[in-house]
Amino acid sequence: MLILSIDTSTRGCSVSLVSDEGLVSSYELFTDKSSSSMLTTLMQNCVEHAGFALNDLDAIAVAMGPGSYTGLRVGVSTAKGLCYALDKPLLAINTLEAMALQLGKFYEDHLLCPMIDARRMEVYAAIFDSKNNVVLPTQAVILTENSFDELLNTNKIVFFGDGSAKFKSLIGENPNAIFPEQDIFPSAKTVGIFAVDAFNAGKFEDIAAFEPYYLKDFMSPAPKKSKALL
Template identity: 45%
Template sequence: MATILQIETATQVCSAALSKDGKTIAVKELMASNIHAGSLTLFIEEVMGMVGLQFSDLDAVAVSKGPGSYTGLRIGVSTAKGLCFALDKPLIGVDTLQMMAAGFMQSRPEYEGAICSMIDARRMEVFTAVYNAKLDSIVDTSAKIIDEHSFAEELNSGVLMFIGDGAAKCKDVIRHENASFSGANFNSASNMSALAYNAYSHSKFEDVAYFEPFYLKDFVLTTPKKK
């Protein structure tokens, strides 16, 4: 038995959810720019209130660990670590791209092809990884600049479903009979329930003191051009 608080802030979606034994029992989320800092703790309190739980009732806290937005990941991970320190609960890190693939498979359990999760990284670059229908990794996580030759090997091998906010901008570039694109959003804390429960069941916990998000690329500070 495990009740887990789940946090997802890797993209523009700010999301908090509760799960019990791998099943989502409450979720609160909103897609909007620059809301994570002001909304995340409110969303957490709201989902706890939805099911009448106290923070002491939690068995663990899970957080989407990246890759994704530098600022969003820092807010989510800092909040999760703070809760784990205060409550003396274990911390679970969930791969963001795998979580997205899990969400797609929950919506399409009959699907038997491969899933390419994509997070927009500006211009024609994406953070991406490819999974099979069992959520095993086929292509490791990387930052990839997309062109007409991207994922040629995987596409020639079978059906490949592209998902995530990075997939839409690739639709006009990746033209292959085996390429499909989903416009649905899978960046939700509710989609990490089974993954978080599996990690909890196998005691796969992070070191709360030293855990850092998986940024994939270094943060680059840009200065606006003077007019």
Template identity: 30%
Template sequence: MKILAIESSGLTASVAVMTTEDLIGEYTLNCKKTHSQTLMPLIEQLNKDIDLTLKDIDAIAISEGPGSFTGLRIGAATAKGLAFSLNIPILSVSSIDGLANNILCEHSIICPIMDAKRNQIYTALYKREKGQLNKITDSKVIDIETLIEELKTYDQQVTFNGDGVEVYKEIIEQSSLLSVFAPKNLMKQKASSIGDLALSDYGLVKKVKANDFVPVYLRKSQAEREYEQRIKNND
């Protein structure tokens, strides 16, 4: 099986082509360009460099969210358009699961944290056993102080990654947690981590038709929240 993996849930734009045996190629950009500027050019350049046509792809693996509302919509539109035109399925993977899959450590709680703004983060907790990534809590939106208190109950080392580390690292370090932080090459989203989960299928993947795929936001967008507040204020 050969898949194209797309990750657009954060600032990082990443695409990869993988098989069940190997990572054939991966391009990742962490810059201020929008995903509408980068995703398709990255896909086209990657396919060109590995002498691959889109007709060789058996499925599209996509980070479903949570994350940036704009990034997720662009990623979803790209994946749905390709999958529909090629008549292939979409393999939907949580962006938090993908971040956790960057970490191979088996003696630590794995805790990705994505900045959700408004003093909150998107997160879930994981353990890796015999190479397999196991999710031990549901994905959720939570504030960092509540998360730290939850982590203390495990009384174990915690490995953090994700863009939330940049925002909350000092708070984590000042807590009594035994915490470590992923190196820079494992800190941000990677399409290959999404693709690896899609191919390994540890029960963390949903297979859907192109028309049925929808991003997972976990909470309403700022525009929706502001609209509801205006309606409430006018009542």
């Protein structure tokens, strides 16, 4: 089994090649601006430098969201295009679930709350235990100082991702709220791990009908009025 996994959920862009024996190769690019324009190059490098060709793939996996509207659209459309061109099945993995898998082995007695910035004081978030079982399902959360109070009263929770800094500024000192110093980004590596399980379970998407998991409608800026109309 050979699966190419893609994650463009945020400004970062990552691609991994995985087999049922584990990670084969991986390329990641994180910049201040969107790096999704490099996606095609990263995919080619990831596959070819591992000694394979695109036709050798058994499936394409993509982080379906939530995340950046533009990033998700680019990642999903690229994955679908590859599936059509190569006649391969499509696998879709929840971005937050894949993020949580990065930290589970480091915080075995904690809950994990990946957060992706959704502008203003809103984040996309979910809470998992260290085995990646869902404690709080994926949702858009408007943060306040009292967010997650019920769970924080009885659990240590690790908050991470590019939306966690906003919550840290609100909650102040709380011994049960942990914020890792190292930035944690969505990664195609953990998307690939879930993709192997999804492939074995036959959880393939309808390529024509599949859409990213935006979670909420895209809000474009209101057009500026011309001076003649003011």
